[in-house]
Amino acid sequence: MVLNGGKNRQTATECVACGLGAGFNRAVLDVVTGDLLGGLCVGCEERNFGKSLVRGDWSLVEGCAFCARDGFYALPLWRPYTENRGGDTVCRVALSVDGATLRLCDEHLTAIAGESARTDDGDRRPNRVE
Numbered sequence: 001m002v003l004n005g006g007k008n009r010q011t012a013t014e015c016v017a018c019g020l021g022a023g024f025n026r027a028v029l030d031v032v033t034g035d036l037l038g039g040l041c042v043g044c045e046e047r048n049f050g051k052s053l054v055r056g057d058w059s060l061v062e063g064c065a066f067c068a069r070d071g072f073y074a075l076p077l078w079r080p081y082t083e084n085r086g087g088d089t090v091c092r093v094a095l096s097v098d099g100a101t102l103r104l105c106d107e108h109l110t111a112i113a114g115e116s117a118r119t120d121d122g123d124r125r126p127n128r129v130e
Ligand SMILES: [Zn+2]
Pocket: 015, 016, 017, 018, 019, 020, 022, 040, 041, 042, 043, 044, 045
């Protein structure tokens, strides 16, 4: 499955963990519906997993990478590619989901997404900038 059609697929989305722009690091996709749910920024990936996601060989894993449940969510990397359009070379990004793509179950996705929401609790930010 390759998702590169349509303008919506070309926009960096918000990180599911911190809510900030995820950049073109990883996307979070619902593999059942194919919906793009958000992204995972480099900072949140490293805080949660270090380099494990990059180094792991997920082609050997069926379902969730961290437990025996089904992998309902795929976390593919955005891959840059170039396209020739009427003599101009355009740089674009695409998502490619295949058997080697990291997948997570709903519980493990929630573990990432819920983590930083909790640390925001009780963090009173001043409304004034001095
Ligand atoms: Zn983040």
